Amino acid sequence: xxxxxxxxxxxxxxxxxxxxxxxxxxxxxxxxxxxxxxxxxxxxxxxxxxxxxxxxxxxxxxxxxxxxxxxxxxxxxxxxxxxxxxxxxxxxxxxxxxxxxxxxxxxxxxxxxxxxxxxxxxxxxxxxxxxxxxxxxxxxxxxxxxxxxxxxxxxx
Numbered sequence: 001x002x003x004x005x006x007x008x009x010x011x012x013x014x015x016x017x018x019x020x021x022x023x024x025x026x027x028x029x030x031x032x033x034x035x036x037x038x039x040x041x042x043x044x045x046x047x048x049x050x051x052x053x054x055x056x057x058x059x060x061x062x063x064x065x066x067x068x069x070x071x072x073x074x075x076x077x078x079x080x081x082x083x084x085x086x087x088x089x090x091x092x093x094x095x096x097x098x099x100x101x102x103x104x105x106x107x108x109x110x111x112x113x114x115x116x117x118x119x120x121x122x123x124x125x126x127x128x129x130x131x132x133x134x135x136x137x138x139x140x141x142x143x144x145x146x147x148x149x150x151x152x153x154x155x156x
Contacts, residue, residue: 019125020055020056020125021054021055021056021125021126021127021151021152021155022055022056022057022058022095022118022121022123022125022126022127023046023055023056023057023058023126023127023128023129023148024057024058024059024063024114024117024118024121024126024127024128024129025046025050025057025090025129026111026114026128026129026130026131026132027063027066027067027070027071028130028131028132029043029046029129029130029131029145030043030047030067030071030086031070031071031076032131032145033046033047034071034076034078034082034086035076042144042145042146042148042149043131043145045145045149046129046145046148046149049149049152050089050090050093051089051093053093054152055152056093056094056095057090057093057094057095058094058095058097058117058118058121058126059090059091059094059095059096059097059117060096060097060098060099060113060116060117061096062099062113063113063114063117064087064091066110066113067087067090068083068087071083071086071087095121097117097120097121098120099113099116099117099119099120100116100119100120101116102115102116102119104137106135106136106137107134107135108132108135111130111132111135111136114128114130115128115136115137115142118141118142126141127141127142127143127148127151128141128142128143129143129144129145129148130142130143130144131144131145
């Protein structure tokens with residue numbers, strides 16, 4: 001069973017960076033990381049970098065609710081301890097956003113809260129990281145897990 005370290009709040013984040021990098025992490029990235037047996041998969045590395053405080057996750061109440069509900073689906077068989085430790089850690093590290101409504105129609109409207117949070121943050125260093133890139137408008141801030149890892153690497 002995967003365990004997540006206790007996380008302190010965001011103090012000391014990105015000390016080596018001039019500007020912090022922010023990321024809205026789509027639920028599919030988290031699920032993929034938890035299901036992956038490959039330690040070098042992009043999704044697993046993103047979760048590791050989150051715990052290493054290499055970026056600041058962005059959350060809203062709707063995103064948090066989705067994390068809770070999706071991770072508890074029986075088909076995944078994640079333990080309650082795993083789910084709660086992961087969500088607690090993300091909450092402790094995250095910047096919470098009260099998103100503005102976006103006038104956007106997405107192929108899957110359940111993805112809209114993720115898009116609204118990154119738009120509301122309105123920062124050139126804020127990204128939406130998703131495995132379902134086709135569910136969102138083609139924007140430079142909508143990236144795959146692999147692309148986000150490349151961005152983090154280029155910022156070092």
